[in-house]
Amino acid sequence: MARRKVAAAEPKKIARRIVKKSAVRAATNRPAQMKADPKVTAPHNGAWPELPPPSTEPWGAEGKALEGVRILDFTHVQSGPTCTQLLGYMGADCIKVERPGVGDITRGQLRDVKGADSLYFTMLNGNKRSITIDSKHPKGKEILERLIRHCDVLVENFAPGALDRMGLTWDYIHKTNPRMIVASVKGFGPGPYEDCKVYENVAQCAGGSASTTGFRDGPPLVTGSQIGDSGTGLHLAFGIVTALYQRMRTGRGQRILCAMQDGVLNLARVKLRDQQRLAHGPLTEYSQHGEGAPFGKAVPRAGNDSGGGQPGWILKCKGWETDPDSYTYFITQAPVWGAICDVIGKPEWKSDPDYATPPARLPRLRHIFNTIEEWTKTKTKFEVMEICNQRDIPVGPILSMKEIAEDQSLRATGTVVEVDHPTRGKYLTVGNPVKMSDSVTEVRRSPLLGEHTEEILTEVLGYSAEEYAAIKSSGAITPSEKKETEAA
Numbered sequence: 001m002a003r004r005k006v007a008a009a010e011p012k013k014i015a016r017r018i019v020k021k022s023a024v025r026a027a028t029n030r031p032a033q034m035k036a037d038p039k040v041t042a043p044h045n046g047a048w049p050e051l052p053p054p055s056t057e058p059w060g061a062e063g064k065a066l067e068g069v070r071i072l073d074f075t076h077v078q079s080g081p082t083c084t085q086l087l088g089y090m091g092a093d094c095i096k097v098e099r100p101g102v103g104d105i106t107r108g109q110l111r112d113v114k115g116a117d118s119l120y121f122t123m124l125n126g127n128k129r130s131i132t133i134d135s136k137h138p139k140g141k142e143i144l145e146r147l148i149r150h151c152d153v154l155v156e157n158f159a160p161g162a163l164d165r166m167g168l169t170w171d172y173i174h175k176t177n178p179r180m181i182v183a184s185v186k187g188f189g190p191g192p193y194e195d196c197k198v199y200e201n202v203a204q205c206a207g208g209s210a211s212t213t214g215f216r217d218g219p220p221l222v223t224g225s226q227i228g229d230s231g232t233g234l235h236l237a238f239g240i241v242t243a244l245y246q247r248m249r250t251g252r253g254q255r256i257l258c259a260m261q262d263g264v265l266n267l268a269r270v271k272l273r274d275q276q277r278l279a280h281g282p283l284t285e286y287s288q289h290g291e292g293a294p295f296g297k298a299v300p301r302a303g304n305d306s307g308g309g310q311p312g313w314i315l316k317c318k319g320w321e322t323d324p325d326s327y328t329y330f331i332t333q334a335p336v337w338g339a340i341c342d343v344i345g346k347p348e349w350k351s352d353p354d355y356a357t358p359p360a361r362l363p364r365l366r367h368i369f370n371t372i373e374e375w376t377k378t379k380t381k382f383e384v385m386e387i388c389n390q391r392d393i394p395v396g397p398i399l400s401m402k403e404i405a406e407d408q409s410l411r412a413t414g415t416v417v418e419v420d421h422p423t424r425g426k427y428l429t430v431g432n433p434v435k436m437s438d439s440v441t442e443v444r445r446s447p448l449l450g451e452h453t454e455e456i457l458t459e460v461l462g463y464s465a466e467e468y469a470a471i472k473s474s475g476a477i478t479p480s481e482k483k484e485t486e487a488a
């Protein structure tokens, strides 16, 4: 009881401390945009400084959720760019800093159209502006200082120590702009591997995903989903938005670290669950149990077993002999077991003690799935979906990337978006996977290298035309001759 009282009093105390408008202004970089409705004085739920009354505008009319947030985007390759692209989709102004003449290395990786930025780059850098700055050039450092003063968040995923070697230490940044949030992706957190450079698959291996992916009699496998890179970028975006929220109360920034190993482990947490369950006996829902194969000391690879308590497997569908994706995922969910028995023509299993209950089925899962497969092989994966959905049986077709690219419903929801690019023409990208009723997402093409350098220097940072010309001739924003000779 006493604890509850303290908890209820605490937000009010916080609210009293921060309710003054001046304090709200101090906690944000743009008082005009964050200004609360002067009519409202009561703190919301006692914890939030001054929320305006609920808007009466129609849903979706309130623009972009992160409008006004400025990101100093020092990211490259995939993990960091995933994060900043998501923030850009939400409306943040992402100013991507790239090395003059070189840019993000992915611009030239896996090129499919000669002379155009690769899809690797374009699909991870939409909704951003590009400025080229040599961060080691004295004038470049001066520009960066202005950007640090101007922005809310610096996001980076350089190799450990690289930001410090540029002179952009936390102490320097925090002194220059105490409100700035500095968000980093690294391969590992503090510990024996903290200095290591890390790419996607290394993270999948170090985070416990690879050892638990694949078939029991095969080697560890990495997944096709970029859980190390894009997964960690997603975690970082969550950290940034949370830190922006906290800054509303504290007025100061903080450092955020997302280690790729940690991000992968977070996504693979059910396997750490199973590791602990192993101490108490075999993992009965793993098909290996039904097959009589003993468990070792660590969680084994479970093939296509379902990760939850409802057994599932990938089954062949009509056309599997020629189409590598003619498969369905089929879950024998307990509440619809009767419907499954009817659909596959085994109504007697409903009352047979060997099949009627989930524990009875566990030792014979292989036989059960083989029997269901005899039925799924007579239907296309979409027919299986249609028939099973009518009976609430959870199944899912194995969709190829071709099918996804052509799926009109994904286009309609803005999950797959076609964008036009000046040098490569039209390309598909993945739009905002997070749909919000009152925040619109506009997906814009990725910027050309340095496309917005002049615009950012003059319109955002306030350099005069003369100063811009001087910066240009200083070599801080253009490729050095040496670099150009090397590139040629």
Ligand code: CAO
Binding pocket: 076, 077, 078, 079, 080, 097, 098, 099, 100, 133, 134, 135, 136, 157, 158, 159, 160, 161, 162, 163, 165, 166, 185, 186, 187, 196, 197, 198, 199, 200, 229
């Ligand atoms: N001006 C001048 N120099 C610049 C610059 C700019 N605008 N932008 C980058 N550089 C410099 C850096 O300062 C660094 O120089 P030093 O090593 O001399 O200090 C150099 O470019 C290379 O940076 P890097 O070490 O980060 O890049 P890399 O290609 O050697 O390594 C990667 C790439 C991804 C392995 C490494 O950045 C890393 O481990 N990052 C953290 C984990 C991560 O995000 N991995 C996911 C990558 S996506 O698969």
